[in-house]
Amino acid sequence: DAGVIQSPRHEVTEMGQEVTLRCKPISGHNSLFWYRQTMMRGLELLIYFNNNVPIDDSGMPEDRFSAKMPNASFSTLKIQPSEPRDSAVYFCASSQGASEAFFGQGTRLTVV
């Protein structure tokens, strides 16, 4: 298996623009997590899905953030409009049941 695949790897955008991050989980995994990592706040859980259904989005910082999982093999995290404080590394991870989660390589987002 190719593992969790995220795109793009790097994104530089101007403040106010819409940003869409993409994730393909490992085939057969039924849980998907979106995290944001910064030096100040560490690895924060934004939202997670079980069987394509959002279970807990309490970590989503504002209404500017939204996430979808239209099917078992694809998820998106959207920020609209983006702000400089959204600059961070965004990780997607997937797991099967309650077992360990595997991470994608991350998307480094810079909002200028």
Added chain:
Amino acid sequence: QKEVEQNSGPLSVPEGAIASLNCTYSDRGSQSFFWYRQYSGKSPELIMSIYSNGDKEDGRFTAQLNKASQYVSLLIRDSQPSDSATYLCAVRTTVAGGTSYGKLTFGQGTILTVHP
């Protein structure tokens, strides 16, 4: 109280020594416990998983779980410079009713440096 807390570090040990990393969690309903290692600029990678009380050994790594004390630890024996990284403790809960799987929450990480 944070959901998952790790000893703040940074931790520095000489090569060949034992490194001890600690983690406490607040949710007694937590079921699965993990240690991840993250090198600078890379994504977290799993080192150990533990699900029941006691010790679990894998090579130079030993994870210890005490659910009564809500405590998880990781011991690294014969530490090597290549072990220098950030170590992340992660805890997964079960959703009330047990029909689904809960969120996976990480501690803030402990930076370990192994010096020759």
